[in-house]
Amino acid sequence: MIRWFPTTSRRRGTRHGRRSYALTNWITLVWVTLQNHLGERAYPVRPRIWHQRNYQQLRKEQRPARAQGRSLLTFAIAVLAAAVVSVNWHTISAALPFTPDTTFAPVLTAVLAFVVVAFAVSSLDSWGPWRDQRRYRRLTGATEITPAQQSLLALDAESDFRSGLWNSSLEFSPAWSKLPESLRKKYADGAKGYPIISLPMNDLRDLQADLDKRTRIASERDLELYVADGMAQHSMSARFQAILNGPDAERMLTRIAGLTGLSEWDLRALAEPQAGRPPLLLWAGDVQRLIAIVRTAFVAGQVSEQTAWTLIERLGNVAFALYADAADYWRGVRIATAFASDEVAALQAFDETMKELRDSGWPATRAAFPTLPVDTLPGQIRTPEVLLPREEAN
Incomplete structure (x- = not known):
């Protein structure tokens, strides 16, 4: 897990302090290692395709209302992406290096945008176990x-x-x-x-x-x-x-x-x-x-x-x-x-x-x-x- 902390200097006013103050926006990286996902042996942890499927199933079983809301949100985002493509089709087609068919291309592109965005949003659940372990460590104040x-x-x-x-x-x-x-x-x-x-x-x-x-x-x-x-x-x-x-x-x-x-x-x-x-x-x-x-x-x-x-x-x-x-x-x-x-x-x-x-x-x-x-x-x-x-x- 990565956490970023802004750091500031307490010494200001002096010449050294002005130099320090100029560096107050630097970022310090603190690395806290996640452990294996429960029930798995793989380490270090990384998202896998079955995590998405399993995580969605767990959400459906434990938080049915939230799972339904998540599905509706994914659908709405995908529809919005398809609508944006449809509305801006003339601009998009003009930027293409070839001349698309004006009859079916707008529809196919909108459908493709819907599928790609829906898949992208849904695939975020493959990071679910990773996020959950980060949350547990944050709630418990875990340290190395x-x-x-x-x-x-x-x-x-x-x-x-x-x-x-x-x-x-x-x-x-x-x-x-x-x-x-x-x-x-x-x-x-x-x-x-x-x-x-x-x-x-x-x-x-x-x-x-x-x-x-x-x-x-x-x-x-x-x-x-x-x-x-x-x-x-x-x-x-x-x-x-x-x-x-x-x-x-x-x-x-x-x-x-x-x-x-x-x-x-x-x-x-x-x-x-x-x-x-x-x-x-x-x-x-x-x-x-x-x-x-x-x-x-x-x-x-x-x-x-x-x-x-x-x-x-x-x-x-x-x-x-x-x-x-x-x-x-x-x-x-x-x-x-x-x-x-x-x-x-x-x-x-x-x-x-x-x-x-x-x-x-x-x-x-x-x-x-x-x-x-x-x-x-x-x-x-x-x-x-x-x-x-x-x-x-x-």
Whole structure:
């Protein structure tokens, strides 16, 4: 999105001030990057022919009166263009490099003008999603996230890319909490629809009920406890380690090895310290899952923006301290996906999504992957034996 701001100088009267005053009409360009259109992966965004058709259909469904008015306006403009051509036909024909047929040419030219103008006005709707995203950013006062924040959100890029969601903002889709209070009141937080045609927003109460049903999160404190438990006894890493130390270890390793193409020795190595680093276990999968939960809670209005970023940073720091680079991290997420899903289809979808993500122009693919010292890790990650039941730990 491009915004233009006129700038003025405060220093006037002096010689320097007169020079500055002479430059008061210069224009400063401020670039604010739009994200992908929801449901799409293309980036950077640009108008496409199907946007016009889809946008007009959405307007017809959500704002039937406005859609009818828009159609009448398009028709009126096209008729006016045809009338102007008809009235000024003699002037137009005189300017042509050939002599047109005086019987049919005026009519055909007027019809052509009608069709061209109608198509041109209608094609403006191909910019509809672009305009709508600009409007959302304007209403929410959105600013660019920092490179550090993009590095954190990039840890959840696979799930966002798979569903065509946003990955360069805390909210992966429009959030009621970001909109002005007047709009929230007008639309009753989704109970009476939503304000922007191509940016659907669910009823906030439905979002909160669904989040509570799936995770038992109904408040900010619930979320904090959920994240803490999710990086401890309730983590995939804890379950993986418990099975690895139990009678079903061989069966689990054989299954995951078959799904991922890794050897059983590679999988056993996940529970062993490597090159001075704690066991990797499945912490990458835990980090990605919990970042997604935090962002979901934010969209559902159950956590403040500041607390959400704090929790995501805490989770991201675990990944940055454990894994050497982004490729190492996503390798860990892939293994965790195999463990959690136990399905070939899930691994195939993951691999396909990651391949397309790497080939895309998404900012997440260019985000830095910082490294942090191991001593910044929580105790249960540095010494994961504490996650085992007492008899297994001994």
